[in-house]
Amino acid sequence: MKPSLVLLAGAITAHALTGTATQPYPTYENTRPPFSTIQPSLASIHAVAATIAPSSPTSHVEGKSFNRIVQIWLENVDFSRAARNPNIQWLAQRGITLTNYFAVTHPSQPNYAAAVAGDYFGMDHDEFVSFPSNIFTVVDLLETRNISWGEYQEHIPHAGFRGMNYSNQATGENDYVRKHNPLILFDRVGEDEERRRQVKGFEEFWEDLRERRLPQWVFVTPNMTNNAHDSSMKVAGKWTREWLEGLLEDEYFMEGTLVVATFDESGGSKVQNRVFTLLLGGVIPRSLWGTTDDVFYSHYSTISTVCANWDLPSLGRWDCHANILPPLSLHAANRYRNAKDVEIENMYYNLSYPGPVSQKKYTKDWWPAPNTVATCASGMGVLEGVKQMWDIGEGSYEYTRAYPDDGFYGHGNIHGKGHEYAWKDGEEEIEEEVEVLPPVVVSEAAINGFRSQVLWCLGYVAVTAVLFF
Ligand SMILES: *[C@@H]1O[C@H](CO)[C@@H](O)[C@H](O)[C@H]1NC(C)=O
Ligand SMILES: *[C@@H]1O[C@H](CO)[C@@H](O)[C@H](O)[C@H]1NC(C)=O
Ligand SMILES: *[C@@H]1O[C@H](CO)[C@@H](O)[C@H](O)[C@H]1NC(C)=O
Numbered sequence: 001m002k003p004s005l006v007l008l009a010g011a012i013t014a015h016a017l018t019g020t021a022t023q024p025y026p027t028y029e030n031t032r033p034p035f036s037t038i039q040p041s042l043a044s045i046h047a048v049a050a051t052i053a054p055s056s057p058t059s060h061v062e063g064k065s066f067n068r069i070v071q072i073w074l075e076n077v078d079f080s081r082a083a084r085n086p087n088i089q090w091l092a093q094r095g096i097t098l099t100n101y102f103a104v105t106h107p108s109q110p111n112y113a114a115a116v117a118g119d120y121f122g123m124d125h126d127e128f129v130s131f132p133s134n135i136f137t138v139v140d141l142l143e144t145r146n147i148s149w150g151e152y153q154e155h156i157p158h159a160g161f162r163g164m165n166y167s168n169q170a171t172g173e174n175d176y177v178r179k180h181n182p183l184i185l186f187d188r189v190g191e192d193e194e195r196r197r198q199v200k201g202f203e204e205f206w207e208d209l210r211e212r213r214l215p216q217w218v219f220v221t222p223n224m225t226n227n228a229h230d231s232s233m234k235v236a237g238k239w240t241r242e243w244l245e246g247l248l249e250d251e252y253f254m255e256g257t258l259v260v261a262t263f264d265e266s267g268g269s270k271v272q273n274r275v276f277t278l279l280l281g282g283v284i285p286r287s288l289w290g291t292t293d294d295v296f297y298s299h300y301s302t303i304s305t306v307c308a309n310w311d312l313p314s315l316g317r318w319d320c321h322a323n324i325l326p327p328l329s330l331h332a333a334n335r336y337r338n339a340k341d342v343e344i345e346n347m348y349y350n351l352s353y354p355g356p357v358s359q360k361k362y363t364k365d366w367w368p369a370p371n372t373v374a375t376c377a378s379g380m381g382v383l384e385g386v387k388q389m390w391d392i393g394e395g396s397y398e399y400t401r402a403y404p405d406d407g408f409y410g411h412g413n414i415h416g417k418g419h420e421y422a423w424k425d426g427e428e429e430i431e432e433e434v435e436v437l438p439p440v441v442v443s444e445a446a447i448n449g450f451r452s453q454v455l456w457c458l459g460y461v462a463v464t465a466v467l468f469f
């Protein structure tokens, strides 16, 4: 499908803005027309539920560091509060804690969208959104190599459900909500009969596990109680440990698997949007259990990591050069060196920049164009389909930075710094680059008293620094 004239006009406007960090966003309006929502009746939900069959494609495409990634998203808790939770601490002893992993804005929905599409397009609300088919997602990247994917959404009433919510029918409480279901927001999945049947419920998770047919890219959303949204960190901590404890003992689940357990956003909006993020699973070497990593990451890192792991092209948006996660970033086969100098002191990520799905800063008829000429962290360039859909060029934003725009500081995040990612060109060079990281200082009580070990491994040379706090 070719872009409409409107989009083409948008892309041309976008080109005029390219490369200038301090350029303002296009003019915007402070309101937008109401969205039309999908809100089927209970009867029709139940009728569809009786006929639609969930789909569970499988694949075995080997990655450099992992063969399966499982993302689990909890809700609205500040880093420090999550770090104090005893069940989260229990899990942290079995994995790596990322101490500078950032959500990208508030509220929930734009963060979920960002994690699959490489941008949130100005979204500043949880209302019904349906992204047009010229907006690609990680699914389009995975499918270039037939890598299977699936979402597991607790209490979604049936596979592929596109409605706003499905509440607890006995109590009326919030249970399943669309705003926490990232892929269904995009027409490339939501309007595709085949693809949307891979958006399933928790029953299907346990069945796929039993049948040894879990997909290689997995996204898990617990319901509004279990994810802390309508409850507390105490409830969410208990749920997360209970959900994972058996899986961490399951050989089939663990083998070659990276689990990324995180939060969509912080609880407060005046604090930095830093979210407690844990890496678990069979690919985390025991030597890294209980350690912390203070490199800057964001929700976009989950896309760049998947691409670098499986040699996939990029979406050409904020995913392009987002720092990639360990243990891939430490893996001998990895050629990409993360930006280490990202200055996070002034980054808040607590406000959305303007865009075409913004409520308060609505850029009518203007969509940001992707960068279609970048190489990106995987070295594979940008997806062919994206290139065909959009103009060839550097895109609307500085999408090749290691950190995204921060709406609080405005376009270009003039207070940010950190372009210094690089490629490892040869082993000689790698040996010279080996360095011991300075001690990671984590103030949170959770990490205190731990023996923190940082294993820094580049190429074939490993230097281990054991630091005692
Ligand atoms: C993906 O699967 C399709 C259908 O089975 C096949 O035609 C295609 O060659 C596969 N592509 C890759 C890259 O494996
Ligand atoms: C969706 O939420 C609204 C508001 O709580 C509720 O009235 C409605 O019954 C819910 N819909 C479904 C299908 O559960
Ligand atoms: C959320 O799911 C749990 C089971 O995992 C259930 O006990 C709880 O009642 C659900 N919440 C709501 C509001 O239905």
Ligand SMILES: *[C@@H]1O[C@H](CO)[C@@H](O)[C@H](O)[C@H]1NC(C)=O
Pocket (backbone or CB within 6 Å): 269, 270, 271, 348, 350, 351, 408
């Ligand atoms: C973002 O955080 C800054 C610093 O705490 C604060 O001044 C600002 O009001 C916050 N913005 C929003 C929208 O909460």
